[in-house]
Amino acid sequence: MGSSPGGRRAPAGGWRTATVTAVDRPTPRGVRLRLDVADRIDHLPGQHYVVRLTAEDGYRAQRSYSVASPPGDPQVELFVERLEDGEVSGYLADVVEPGDVLEVRGPIGGWFVWDGGSPALLVGGGSGVVPLVAMLRTAHDLGRSDLLRLAVAARTRALLPYADELAGSGALLALSREPNGIRRAGRLVAEDLVPLWEPGQTAYVCGSASFAEAASQLLVGLGVPAPDIRVERFGPSGTSG
Amino acid sequence: MTGPTRGFLGRRRERDPRLPPGQYDTGADWPVLTAEPTPRIAPETWSITVDGRVANPTTWTWDEVHRLPGSEYRGDIHCVTTWSKFDTHFAGVSVDTLLEAAGPAPEAAFVMATAKTGYTTNLPLADVTGGRAWLVWEFGGEPLPIEHGGPVRLLVPHLYFWKSAKWVTRLTLLQRDQPGFWEQNGYHDRGDPWREQRYQGD
Numbered sequence: 001m002g003s004s005p006g007g008r009r010a011p012a013g014g015w016r017t018a019t020v021t022a023v024d025r026p027t028p029r030g031v032r033l034r035l036d037v038a039d040r041i042d043h044l045p046g047q048h049y050v051v052r053l054t055a056e057d058g059y060r061a062q063r064s065y066s067v068a069s070p071p072g073d074p075q076v077e078l079f080v081e082r083l084e085d086g087e088v089s090g091y092l093a094d095v096v097e098p099g100d101v102l103e104v105r106g107p108i109g110g111w112f113v114w115d116g117g118s119p120a121l122l123v124g125g126g127s128g129v130v131p132l133v134a135m136l137r138t139a140h141d142l143g144r145s146d147l148l149r150l151a152v153a154a155r156t157r158a159l160l161p162y163a164d165e166l167a168g169s170g171a172l173l174a175l176s177r178e179p180n181g182i183r184r185a186g187r188l189v190a191e192d193l194v195p196l197w198e199p200g201q202t203a204y205v206c207g208s209a210s211f212a213e214a215a216s217q218l219l220v221g222l223g224v225p226a227p228d229i230r231v232e233r234f235g236p237s238g239t240s241g
Numbered sequence: 242m243t244g245p246t247r248g249f250l251g252r253r254r255e256r257d258p259r260l261p262p263g264q265y266d267t268g269a270d271w272p273v274l275t276a277e278p279t280p281r282i283a284p285e286t287w288s289i290t291v292d293g294r295v296a297n298p299t300t301w302t303w304d305e306v307h308r309l310p311g312s313e314y315r316g317d318i319h320c321v322t323t324w325s326k327f328d329t330h331f332a333g334v335s336v337d338t339l340l341e342a343a344g345p346a347p348e349a350a351f352v353m354a355t356a357k358t359g360y361t362t363n364l365p366l367a368d369v370t371g372g373r374a375w376l377v378w379e380f381g382g383e384p385l386p387i388e389h390g391g392p393v394r395l396l397v398p399h400l401y402f403w404k405s406a407k408w409v410t411r412l413t414l415l416q417r418d419q420p421g422f423w424e425q426n427g428y429h430d431r432g433d434p435w436r437e438q439r440y441q442g443d
Contacts, residue, residue, distance in 0.1 A: 013442070017243065053246040053251070054245045054246050054249065055245055055246070055249050055250055055251035056245045058245075059256070060251075060262075060263060061251060061252075061263075061265065063323065064322060087252045087265070091246075091249050095247075095248040095249070101243075101246075102246065103243055103246070105440075108440065109426060109427065110425065110426030111422070111426050112276070209272065209274075209388075213388065216277075217279070219278070220278050226277065226278050226280065227277075227359065229278050230276060230277070231275065231277055231278060233272075233274050233275065
């Protein structure tokens with residue numbers, strides 16, 4: 001792969017203070033946080049923030065979470081999936097309330113970003129759809145929704161973050177445990193992607209390590225040049241998402 | 242320095258001294274974090290080249306690199322995404338062995354590691370010499386899995402793991418530092434976990 005599309009990105013800068021303005025739980029294990037970030041740097045769709053928690057005794061833990069909001073949104077929206085035994089995700093999912101203050105750092109990442117002006121195929125699994133939602137919303141704000149094609153996967157629609165928004169924008173929903181009306185239950189397969197792929201697209205693949213690996217190999221199998229595929233993987237130990 | 246986060250207790254009250262600041266023990270897991278599709282590289286088509294500011298630019302095939310004196314690493318590894326993995330065991334060849342053959346020029350001060358995928362990462366030459374860096378093809382006595390960089394990856398365990406380029410095929414010695422892939426994308430030029438050098442400006 002080469003350099004990032006827009007050249008060098010601004011550094012993440014230092015830690016900032018974010019005030020939680022809204023919390024809701026759209027999926028059984030997912031929490032959506034809306035944040036007011038002091039002096040925030042505009043992000044690009046696809047970038048992430050680090051959230052850092054500090055205990056009374058000074059112990060700290062930090063994790064990265066993708067941003068779902070477009071750059072034009074006055075607030076930063078994060079979607080966090082509560083992982084089993086997740087130290088940070090458990091706190092964000094179960095303890096945080098509006099009015100709480102969190103330390104954040106970002107935006108971070110200059111590779112898994114969409115420039116807003118070129119065609120892209122977005123492929124997300126589970127909470128891996130979050131950065132793709134930022135791209136989708138950005139395209140909407142720019143009046144360029146025509147540039148994006150989406151395929152998203154989850155076990156069931158109820159477990160898919162932003163399911164209504166994604167389905168409403170024409171995303172293909174591959175649900176492995178239930179039919180979705182036009183498609184039988186089953187994992188994402190090559191024939192799901194064939195009608196979405198066009199030469200000239202950059203492909204953005206985001207999800208768990210196993211999903212990202214499977215989806216990126218499907219694309220390679222379809223003839224998508226490897227340099228045109230950008231991958232964001234979540235580690236199995238809750239390194240992201 | 243800000244105060245505590247309301248209601249956050251933290252999980253680990255006993256902090257393992259092997260954990261650099263901001264890291265946690267990932268246990269038996271080994272998360273896979275790469276930005277590109279995993280390339281399938283047959284060992285017989287793989288080679289490693291050391292070039293740039295050297296007296297003898299040299300390329301070794303899979304068979305040739307295996308005939309070099311072997312070297313192992315036993316110890317911990319640390320990823321910028323905050324996981325650390327204790328007591329790993331890698332086997333391959335010391336980067337010192339390759340450099341000895343290639344003969345670094347006096348002005349060589351940095352290294353750019355390049356992967357088969359085009360991924361790059363930059364390092365001070367001093368960070369890959371003196372028994373601190375390896376090319377490895379075995380993990381835990383087994384061939385290095387492709388998702389972890391097999392057949393051969395760079396291993397620089399005292400720095401964050403994005404410096405340990407997977408699928409490495411080239412080490413280019415440079416007089417001046419140049420940012421690699423993540424370093425162009427906001428990450429720190431050196432990446433010392435004990436100084437928590439995660440992003441530019443740390």
